[in-house]
Amino acid sequence: MRLTERPLFYWVLNRFRGLQLFLLFVIVISLFFRVFPLEMQRKIINVAINLRLLDKLYLYCALYMGAVLIAGLLKYYTNTLQAVIGEKILVGMRRDLYQHILQLPLTFFHRTQAGSIISAVTAELNAIGGFLGGALAVPITSVLTFAVFLGYMIYLNPLLGLLSMGIYPVELAVIPLLQKWYNQYNRKRVATTRAMASLVNESVSGIHEVQSNASFMLEQNKLKRLIKRLYKIMVKLSIFKYGIKFSNNLFQSIGPFLLFLVGGYLAIHGEFTIGALIAFLSAYEKVYDPWKEVIEYYQTYQDARIRYKQIMNLFDYEPQFLLEPPKEGSRDLAGTIEAKNVCYQISDSIQLLDDISFTLTSGKHLALIGFSGSGKSTLGKLISQLYRHSSGSLSINGHEVEELSKIEIADGISSVSQHPFIFTGTVRENLLYSSNALYLHNLRDALPDRHQLIEVVKQVGLEEDLIRWGLRSVIPPQRAASLIPSFLQMRHIIQNTLREEFAQAIEFYDATKFQQYLPIGVNIIFGNYDGAYSAEKLLKIKEFREFLRDIQLETPLTEFGHMIANSTIDLLGDFIEDEFFFQGSPIKTTQFADYKELIKNTEISSLGNLSSRKREKLLALALDFTPGIHKIATLSQQLENDILAARKVFLKKIVSIDIDQCANGMIQQDILAIKEDNIDVSHDPTFTPFCINQYISAHSLRDNILFGTVIDRELIHNRLGTIAREAFEGHGLVDDITAIGLDFHVGSKGDNLSGGQKQKIALARALLKKSPIMILDEATASLDNTSQTRIQRYIEENLRGNTTVISVVHRLDMISGYDHILVMKDGKIVESGNYNDLIAQKGVLYDLINENRE
Numbered sequence: 001m002r003l004t005e006r007p008l009f010y011w012v013l014n015r016f017r018g019l020q021l022f023l024l025f026v027i028v029i030s031l032f033f034r035v036f037p038l039e040m041q042r043k044i045i046n047v048a049i050n051l052r053l054l055d056k057l058y059l060y061c062a063l064y065m066g067a068v069l070i071a072g073l074l075k076y077y078t079n080t081l082q083a084v085i086g087e088k089i090l091v092g093m094r095r096d097l098y099q100h101i102l103q104l105p106l107t108f109f110h111r112t113q114a115g116s117i118i119s120a121v122t123a124e125l126n127a128i129g130g131f132l133g134g135a136l137a138v139p140i141t142s143v144l145t146f147a148v149f150l151g152y153m154i155y156l157n158p159l160l161g162l163l164s165m166g167i168y169p170v171e172l173a174v175i176p177l178l179q180k181w182y183n184q185y186n187r188k189r190v191a192t193t194r195a196m197a198s199l200v201n202e203s204v205s206g207i208h209e210v211q212s213n214a215s216f217m218l219e220q221n222k223l224k225r226l227i228k229r230l231y232k233i234m235v236k237l238s239i240f241k242y243g244i245k246f247s248n249n250l251f252q253s254i255g256p257f258l259l260f261l262v263g264g265y266l267a268i269h270g271e272f273t274i275g276a277l278i279a280f281l282s283a284y285e286k287v288y289d290p291w292k293e294v295i296e297y298y299q300t301y302q303d304a305r306i307r308y309k310q311i312m313n314l315f316d317y318e319p320q321f322l323l324e325p326p327k328e329g330s331r332d333l334a335g336t337i338e339a340k341n342v343c344y345q346i347s348d349s350i351q352l353l354d355d356i357s358f359t360l361t362s363g364k365h366l367a368l369i370g371f372s373g374s375g376k377s378t379l380g381k382l383i384s385q386l387y388r389h390s391s392g393s394l395s396i397n398g399h400e401v402e403e404l405s406k407i408e409i410a411d412g413i414s415s416v417s418q419h420p421f422i423f424t425g426t427v428r429e430n431l432l433y434s435s436n437a438l439y440l441h442n443l444r445d446a447l448p449d450r451h452q453l454i455e456v457v458k459q460v461g462l463e464e465d466l467i468r469w470g471l472r473s474v475i476p477p478q479r480a481a482s483l484i485p486s487f488l489q490m491r492h493i494i495q496n497t498l499r500e501e502f503a504q505a506i507e508f509y510d511a512t513k514f515q516q517y518l519p520i521g522v523n524i525i526f527g528n529y530d531g532a533y534s535a536e537k538l539l540k541i542k543e544f545r546e547f548l549r550d551i552q553l554e555t556p557l558t559e560f561g562h563m564i565a566n567s568t569i570d571l572l573g574d575f576i577e578d579e580f581f582f583q584g585s586p587i588k589t590t591q592f593a594d595y596k597e598l599i600k601n602t603e604i605s606s607l608g609n610l611s612s613r614k615r616e617k618l619l620a621l622a623l624d625f626t627p628g629i630h631k632i633a634t635l636s637q638q639l640e641n642d643i644l645a646a647r648k649v650f651l652k653k654i655v656s657i658d659i660d661q662c663a664n665g666m667i668q669q670d671i672l673a674i675k676e677d678n679i680d681v682s683h684d685p686t687f688t689p690f691c692i693n694q695y696i697s698a699h700s701l702r703d704n705i706l707f708g709t710v711i712d713r714e715l716i717h718n719r720l721g722t723i724a725r726e727a728f729e730g731h732g733l734v735d736d737i738t739a740i741g742l743d744f745h746v747g748s749k750g751d752n753l754s755g756g757q758k759q760k761i762a763l764a765r766a767l768l769k770k771s772p773i774m775i776l777d778e779a780t781a782s783l784d785n786t787s788q789t790r791i792q793r794y795i796e797e798n799l800r801g802n803t804t805v806i807s808v809v810h811r812l813d814m815i816s817g818y819d820h821i822l823v824m825k826d827g828k829i830v831e832s833g834n835y836n837d838l839i840a841q842k843g844v845l846y847d848l849i850n851e852n853r854e
């Protein structure tokens, strides 16, 4: 049976039957503990109280309490178990459904809005889960419980028992009626929610257009109608839902009325004991519980049924192709591709391809050219089984395409579509996507290794991009560990060969020199403490505060802070709105008022009178001061020398590093030795000194290699990629950076990538698959001319003979290298042959090329 045709109860009856039976069993057991207290109640009144037997009273009370407790615990247990079973069934249902959806024909996805699909497989399915777990056990036990209590009541008094049941038939007539109305609106609710999900999904996907057109009102208006409709539906649903509740309650209170009347009459005439009457009343109340459960069950069942039906209706289509090969072993597609009178018709009036015939032997390269909209992409999709042709014969290596399975096609054909899709994740994950899929089906022995990845990356011209991403990334310590020697080697190369060239662009770290482009705080500790620097963070460290005091820097720095605040207020007071001028001061425009207030009426000589919090703020200001950037104040030579001296003491005393060793380091071979022997990182694992042989894990790879503060961003940005490449190539270090770049995160759906980068990744992903057939649909259209030509040359030189290529080519100057050319127009092939023949023929191709030239 097709998945979408299964009734809701198929899942209940076919999954976790043992567990469901066990649930039923536990519920039946718990029934006893629900009736038992009633009997105790009767005994307490009739026996213990009436006969004044204290020991019996204790006994019955204890039994009563015990039973109530057990009943409660069992209820707790069965509720949980029921939910667990429901979720378990849901897991399988969701998995099967998702699998089914992914295999549906593309045409289904053209018709159906993504939002509806998302809503169906997430929220709508969730709502069914609650029902599934108890689908069998709950109705059975509720009816049983109902019967047991009813039996007990009849046992106590047949007349009263039957009388109190009289209302239920009436209720049975009314509730389904209300439910029917409820269901009707419930269906509308599902449909409306889906429509909303689709709209929201669309605006989110097209957020570029929305924001650049400021079409907020337009989008809002589309949703407004649905929001209103949903509101009305929800109100109606509540009316019916609580209507059912109301009628239920009403009927329930008619019961005791009858009981009091008739039961009271009987008791007064001595035909019924008080104990029995109380037990009867309790039993009557208890009957209400299973009844309520039945009603609730009925309601959730109706709800689940409707949602389920609507979900399954949405996906009620057949996949067009087999998923797996029918027999063992998949068929080899390395062979001739042959199309005979292939047509593709999507409706009576629309025919996208008409009478397509061609033969392409293994290893040959075919170019598809023609006007936009002529059916080139469609033909590619027919061959790669994304569409199914309506008539004619299309075969690969003698196998009809429509008889091949999806997996065989995936194995045999790699395609790059016109607008390739990049998945959220890293570049590496995207490159391995196709190979990974085949690997999971045991069609590949291993995933491409680092060497192969880098090879392909170079072929598609992605290397420069990867180097840039690699340099930009902050590498997690575990990943960096084995590469640190390489990174330090890169740093040495830059220091040795490019120091001169970069002298104006970078202030290199030097432990023996005051750094004009580092804040004073960093100048003192000369390292990275716990991620990004901030003076406040530094001042929170007790040791650091004590150190500043001991070295007698606290007062001069606070005074310097006062000076900065003073001149900022004097000089920039009139430019408070202008961020630009404030670049010259460590005070931000937002802090201006604060500092103004702080130093009001405070002379530099009376700083001691300020509160310690205020003094700390001035101190922080000084620590944030970066002489190379902040021109609002000048650091005296004296203070600069003191800071440098303080650094030496700090490194020695606090982190046990010798400043000279830190600055000069050892020769390359000793990098690791230095790290282990001479640098005591154990003192504070969050602190990393800026020593020449120390990798700074909080910094990007670029900053680690440059080992300094970038002053001229422009120059570094423009030149570093190329320079790094030249400098590192000889040492075999480029691949290390490229490999780091593979872990670059491409953003949601590849949003961090340019169109060209996306195409390069898609190409690399297809090449890594190493399939005998490759279909390229304008696969290099977003690339620059040089890259296009290079890739074209690669395809011609390396794939010819071993890979059959069908390529939709948009640049006519690139087709001369193809073995065969098909010119398409309006879904038909208008010319077919090799380049020279077609040119000599002076037909359509000839005209096209000449038109282009003009």
Ligand SMILES: Nc1ncnc2c1ncn2[C@@H]1O[C@H](COP(=O)(O)OP(=O)(O)O)[C@@H](O)[C@H]1O
Binding pocket: 110, 346, 350, 352, 370, 371, 372, 373, 374, 375, 376, 377, 378, 379
């Ligand atoms: N699902 C569809 N329904 C109707 N027309 C379609 C559908 N898909 C594609 N088309 C039409 O088919 C024609 C061929 O499209 P395509 O193969 O993408 O052209 P090409 O790649 O040559 O530019 C176009 O006119 C396009 O509008």
Ligand SMILES: [Mg+2]
Binding pocket: 373, 376, 377, 378, 418, 777
């Ligand atoms: Mg196209």
